[in-house]
Amino acid sequence: MEPNSTQKEPLLFLCHRIPFPPNKGDKIRSFNILKKLNEKYEVHLGCFIDDPFDKQYVNTLEKYCASLFYLDQHKTLAKLKGLRAFLTGKPITLPYYFDKRMSQWVNRTISQHTIRKLFVYSSSMAQYVESDDFKQLSSCERIIDFVDVDSDKWRQYAQKKTGIAKWVYEREYQLLAQYEDAVCAKFDHSLFVSPDEASLFLQRQPINQQGKVHGLLNGVDIDFFEPNSAFADEALLPNTPYIVFTGAMDYWANVDAVLWFVNYVWPIILHNNPHALFAIVGGNPSAEIQALAKLQGVVVTGRVHDIRPFIKQACCVIAPLQIARGIQNKVLEAMSLNRPVVVSTMAMEGINAQSDDGVVITDDKEEFAQACLDYLLESNANERAIYNREWVIEHFTWQQTLKPLDKLFSLEQEVSS
Template identity: 30%
Template sequence: MTPRPRLLFVSPRFLFPADQGGKIRTTQILRGMKGGRFEIVLASPASSKAVNRYRDELAGICDRFIDWPEIAQGPLKDLTRFRHLFSLLPIPVISDYSPAGAHTVQQALANEADVVVFDFLHARVLAPEKLDRPSILFTHNVEAEIFRRHAEVASNPIKRAIWQQQFRKMQHYEAASVRRFDTVVAVSERDAENFSAIPGNHQVRTIPTGVDLDYFPYAAPGDEEHLVFTGAMDWQANIDGIEFFMEQVWPQVVARRPHARVTIVGRNPAPSLVERARRRNLPFEFTGFVDDIRQPVQGAAAYIIPLRVGGGTRIKAFEAMAMGLPVVSTGLGVEGLPLTPEEHYLLADSAADFAKALVRLLEDHSLRNRLSRQARDYVEAHFSSQAVADCFEGICRDTLDGNKHSRTRC
């Protein structure tokens, strides 16, 4: 039997628990590819404790796992990251560099790779100067755009200046990165257009966003005035979104619906947010990390995406739609997703419009049910996670074969 070509998949993050959109997308793709055209070797930082805990999950997404020691994250990690403020590289990128990681990747490329995927833009910092294998950069966002948006919404002049500085560094790093790979994979047509506009780049391909429809079964929305949000609460874009919701949207909602309440599901909620809600006696529950997000959101009346910064696509929107949760979102919160307002979700960019949309949902049972059913039907018809995995596998095959004019259509 002819051996399968070996795909080396390099991630700068250990992928479990899959508690962020990028990690969810990556694990779904690898799970769908496992046992297919490629033998998959996954490389990432990890602790021995994490490897033992998630041994079965790793076996479900790769044929072999290789690792290097994770960078220790102490209680002052946010402060120590700022020692990189004057680095030529953006802070999040240089923070992911590891000599052990770079050495492990170099060895794996020499011994085990027919084609290599670097997952997330940050992973490029672990790549050797010269890549002598067919190579793919899997982007989950246009990172420079996220930094620019943070600078635009920052009210503190010092923070704004730091974001602007980091934006310029990220813009340079991102442009240099996409030129180094044979194929760049984007998660939306909009992101692909951004990368295609960079002079000197190679092939840019787009994959759709998918959702595990078996894991997220449908249920009708509830009648209680329960609003929910899911997302890592140590990610600045989510912190900004919840601050915006708490300060500007919530007072307008509760003025009309005084019994409404909010559950925010996500790891490491910012202490300042939790304390602000407690001090003001707001009915906001911060769950912290949960093993299964389905339980705390089940039966909610609406799912909120009040994001003002970010990039890529929002897996959280499709997960909510799959579960039958009516979605209210800013335009940026569903950016990159082919959704139609009033048919699949309610669009609201200003605080007043966001509050009005939520009150409308809470007061209109038939609207909740209509949006719920239409949204589930839509993701069922077009966005299964297996279809996305098949698409990604085809891109890997085309890159390995040196096919500059893609045969794979997604």
Template identity: 45%
Template sequence: MSKRRALLFLAQRIPYPPNKGDKLRSFAVLRHLSQFWDIHLGCFIDDPDDWRHVEALRSYCADLRCVGLNKRWATLRSLRGLLTGQALSAPYFHDVALARWVGATLRDVQPSAAFLYSSVMAQYLPPIRDNPALRVVMDFVDVDSDKWSQYSRAQPWPMSWLYARESRRLLTYDRAVAARADASVFVSPAEAALFQRLAPEAAPKIHAISNGVDFDQFTPDATNAPSPDPFPPGSRRIVFTGAMDYWPNIDAVIWFAEAMLPAIQAVLPQAVFCVVGGNPSPAVVALARRPGVIVTGRVPDIRPYLTHAEAVVAPLRVARGIQNKVLEGMAMAKIVVTTAQGLEGIDAVAGRDLLMADDAPAFIAATIRALTDATLSPMGAAARRQAIAAYRWDDKLAAYQALLETP
């Protein structure tokens, strides 16, 4: 048996539990690579609740260093970028203790390769001249600089100026990171193509590896529902899932609750809109005062809500990459209603596998149709078939190992 080699794995957030978009991907990659490598994992913990999950990660790692991230202090620290000309994201995720741990790991363990999850973690690697043998695979996931550009167009001044600045500076930073890396990975062909246009010098080293879905966990079989029906009896159930301290999700649920739900309830008075996800912002919590809106906060399992939902909505106006909420709704054989932004990068056909609408009147009509049109009943099964065909994790994860192994 060949000797296992050491892999430095750096992530901007603890990869466990896999209960939100970035963690679903990072944990799947970590678990897969742990079969072949001795993993030295360094990561941040920005949610105090996640400290209780550290021990569960140790079985996948030869060494583990978790660093607490206080969001308020990190925000203040990020403002240094205004003085230094940096993207604010880099100082936000800078930590002296983590830098020392990375340096000691590179010196004492001498890993053969490094896997970076989120470009801000590249700041912890030394210049290539100091460690030319270290193979670096950078998983950008999304083109975050474009996300900040979208934010800038959706916000008033001065945030519009700040977000536009972050978009420009982060793109400059990301291009430098891609030049240093041996391979750069994005979550969809659309994201990869966008970065190739923005950073043509790195185009030959850019790859697309999609997310996957655990189809044994996300199954429409009602007998697998982990708990009873969580909805009010007799209600018509509309569900949105996601991290509710993330601005695109906040914007989506406020738009739906304020601009669409009243019109849906005028036709279907029993309609309820359930917002399922942790850390809801004050604006999201306030939505629960509206008739028919339920805000759950953190739940141990989102599947009961998906199992008993009649429609899954993803009314995203700002988005990058692949929306796991859409894939999970498809996997559960639900009728999903989303926007072009929510569908971008997903291998699915609007009208066959899900419904798509981009303005409020069209989204209202599509949601009512999802709840009432019996001719759409085959759509859920079609969605699951398409998701299974395109988004099995096993088909995706081998590509990471190949990139790390490539000389």
């Protein structure tokens, strides 16, 4: 595909997953950053497609890029590639996302377009532009968006495992942390999804690296998540008051959150309200999640065309995250649609809204259950004065949160923390 503009400075954008459609956490962030960078730069995008469903959106994505290169990623093969890490002493993440064809395209694109600005989304893609062996990299400005401190997720996973699994996860935590630190030392700026994430990462960094680390908040498309909109899928909704959890249901942290809720909170809710309904809404539900559909009052929808009506009509939206890093888009989206949210402390990290009539923050199963029961009793919670959308508009529009990108590659000026 030919560049769509000769007036913009070229920029290489590497992403571990195609940043479209923006229907899950990492893709929402990467797409909005891509769209923002496209305003100023001629973007050359390299990415993987790990879900065949997303391939239909390649043509839509091309309008945001001067050129687009993608590779299909087969998860089983990628996992086998990841096992090479045990022979090389690397974190599993690196061989999982390495492909020689991607490396060749990166080097060719940098040379052909005389690219001097690189934006890397996620630590797994830094391997393509972190080696000083490629001489042109020495003159490039390199920015990485780690998003979350991924190594700390592996630390959290390790705490929940035993035996060989615990050893594998602990190994990945240690080696990935070392790699993250090495990338930070080589790159010009390291971005994280919130000041809290940036602060966590800074604890590991020497003083001379700390000025490179910044928070860049997530945002919400408040026009898309507008509570007064009419939605085509409303006829598919449950016809009784319900609680909802939304998210990619093959993602460990989401699976873990739903299992915690079903095991510890849902029995309390059913004991007090036998007619209660819990809808789990999101694509690619794991076998564990699919099995929950056999339980009383639990509905597993799988992928839906539009998640908004399921949020809009829910009595409350829950986010009982037990393993988490960064800002939870699912919480921001629910708040933008002005729905009550019942969340764990981890799920509210970085959003920092306070408990009120529309926000309940608790890690206690009894309190979590009681909050859900209260909202169910009100049928649709519109009887309360809910100010969640106002909070989002004040703090989390993409226009506000991505403003630091305007100065991202001006190294004389600091990126806002």
